[in-house]
Amino acid sequence: MKVTAFLIASFSATVILLGSGCAVDSKRVKGSSGGYGDPKTWVAAAEAHEKQGDFQGALFEYRVARTLAKQDSEIKQSIKHLESQISKRTKKLIAQGNKAVRQGKISKARRLYLETLGLEPINKDALEAMRRLDEKSSRRSMQRKVAISQRNYKSRRKKAKANNGYGDETYTYSRQAILQAGNRPADIDGLIKELEKHITKYPNDLEMRSLLSKTRMGQAEKSFQAENYSDTLNYLEQAESAVNGDKKKLQTITKIRKEYGKGLYIKGLRSSRSEPKQALKYWEYALKFNPNDKKTRLRIQKINTM
């Protein structure tokens, strides 16, 4: 009998404790992962994000705070205020985005729609607008890609090469990887590596050889501007070797060599009185760029006999 009474009393106490204990606990617990059990932690984070303009982040944090402190009216008020702010700002941003689309300012429109989604990630209007823009740009870039494929198909047919088997697939993808590289201007070394790999495998791909030559000429131009003439010469030699056998392209490079040689000849003239040693250096380089330049050769002879 005593045991039964004790059991009943204990059970009742347990039920009461179970009902009330957790709520009390939630307000004072500070955890090792940043006080996640303390609503103040979340409110502070939310305030910081709100100040920064990150309303979505702030709203998330206020909601967690509300979970922890259900009766806190200030938190509820902050949520309401934030929701209304988000609603106002998204409407304004979408209107601005739509206007930008009408004016053909696509980058601006994209930025505005993304800003909207940054505030409200499920905003249907902004999401739909972004989808339309993405579809348009994807279709455009696909058209460019298909144009490359068409060119490739025609050139392959011209050469009457077989259009089947793995070799052809590898060839096509290998070309695509080069021609579609989005970061080509920023990653010249990467582009050259890809081109060299491709040409080693497909030495008869003149389009890629020409692209390699052009890229090397671009490097030569940069080096020349930086007055690094030794590198300029190396790049030009590599540009020539890429199109070896193509008379027209070799003539273009010879023309560039002559221009660089002329530039150095004039630099030499300018410094010949004040710095004859420097002038000699310029002329020696000029002769390397254009070994047939008689004027430069005479200048070197003259300065050496002085």
Added chain:
Amino acid sequence: MNPVKISVILLLVMLLNAGCSSPGIYSALSASSRIIAKDSEFVVLRVGKEDARTLASNFLGDEALYWRIEDANPSGAIKPGNEIIIPLKTDNPTGIDYNGYQTIPILCYHRFGNRGDRLEVSPQQFRQQLEYLKKNDFRVIPLASLLGFLKGEQALPKRSVVITIDDGHRSIYKEAFPLLKEFGYPATVFVYSDYMNNGGLRTKEIATMVESGLISIQPHSKTHGNLAVQQGGENHKQYQHRVRQEVVVPTEKLAQYIGKKPRFYAYPFGDSNEYVIDELQANGLLLGLTVQPRTNAAFAYPYLLHRTMIFGDRDIKAFKASLVTYKSRKK
């Protein structure tokens, strides 16, 4: 003290410990974690001995949703004694936030072996790449997961990556499949139907891979001809007929082999145009995959999804560069 009383007191202490952390339906499930607060949106709790999978099973009803708990908390936070939050609702299915947006890289492989072909990735390289994904907390997800994400309905784990393999070469079964199984990574294999049982994957091999639950087989045309380039001597009507055949034949053939209608299509050479897209839509195909090297946001056009080619002659640095899972927003 009476031993009965001692046991009752002990029982009470246990009940109190368990009860505080897990009232209601959770009491039996998460015996050692302590719920600090809970409503319809979040559970805030002090972690017990459970890992993310157990917590997901207990609170989200599916252990496969463990990533939702991991992603809502700082890295490594799910440890005994730590306070964490469990979001019970998905409030950001598009992965777009104030700073930028989530993107999903889709990797495109072709063959596996050591012949040195550009399109061929050696098994050693493939292992190295899968190990890299594992070590760096990338989550390899099935291509089908993208459907909900692209509709703006289904959130995806942070650092999600999709693996696809084109053509249906037999090295997929011999070299790639064992490694995918070892890592437990799903992949989608796009086959062109003329190649099946004709130098390419055999029906039995396809069946074994599908049965594993990791591999999904989808169409990649009939002959692997370029669908966006009109061939020499082909008039427009003939071209449209060819496109139709290249979409319909493999789709029906795969439906027959696998018993399920395919839902995705990889364009041969990654090339497509409006006719091809129309044909995909007419045949109930939901995604079209190119080889345009970019990643995919929630607002990506489903019929021109981007993929990054994985070449055998590129190093791990290039592989890492292809794994763009978040893009910062220009402000």
